[in-house]
Amino acid sequence: MKSYKNINDPQRSFVAPFVDKHSRKNEFFSHINKYVNWEPITSKLKKIYTKGLTDRGAKAYSPLLLFKMHLISEWYQLSDTQTEAMVYDSISALRFCGLTIEDSVPGHSTLSRFKKELLEHGALHSLEKDFEAQLKLKNLEILPGKGRIDARISVV
Numbered sequence: 001m002k003s004y005k006n007i008n009d010p011q012r013s014f015v016a017p018f019v020d021k022h023s024r025k026n027e028f029f030s031h032i033n034k035y036v037n038w039e040p041i042t043s044k045l046k047k048i049y050t051k052g053l054t055d056r057g058a059k060a061y062s063p064l065l066l067f068k069m070h071l072i073s074e075w076y077q078l079s080d081t082q083t084e085a086m087v088y089d090s091i092s093a094l095r096f097c098g099l100t101i102e103d104s105v106p107g108h109s110t111l112s113r114f115k116k117e118l119l120e121h122g123a124l125h126s127l128e129k130d131f132e133a134q135l136k137l138k139n140l141e142i143l144p145g146k147g148r149i150d151a152r153i154s155v156v
Contacts, residue, residue: 029096032142036134038064041127048121049114061106066114067127068097069106074128076145080108080115 045063072093073083087093087105099105106114118124135141
């Protein structure tokens with residue numbers, strides 16, 4: 001069976017320890033990874049989102065990576081395009097998604113197609129509920145934040 005791209009790459013760059021050091025300041029994402037058992041969610045995702053599980057074609061992104069990006073978009077009220085940009089820009093979000101600084105981030109269209117497929121299977125809401133149930137067992141909940149608004153230069 002073929003693996004997903006950007007997953008468990010044993011070759012980390014020389015900058016990885018420095019990236020890890022600088023991303024420890026934002027503990028939100030690391031706390032989530034500490035409190036959530038991703039295995040049951042991953043198992044459910046793989047039954048629905050089967051891209052990348054055959055030996056044919058290019059490697060696909062992990063469904064867990066895409067689901068984590070979806071969660072980021074929900075928590076920060078971001079569009080798929082803004083979510084892609086946030087994961088590129090935020091070291092802690094990048095690490096939360098299981099990516100290194102050298103990895104490519106799934107594009108907004110990939111994220112959009114992923115969510116559409118989960119919605120068509122009636123699974124997106126169920127997966128979100130599974131995630132929330134794990135937090136609730138630990139008496140935790142996530143309160144949504146505000147999305148970042150890009151600064152722009154305007155001609156006056």
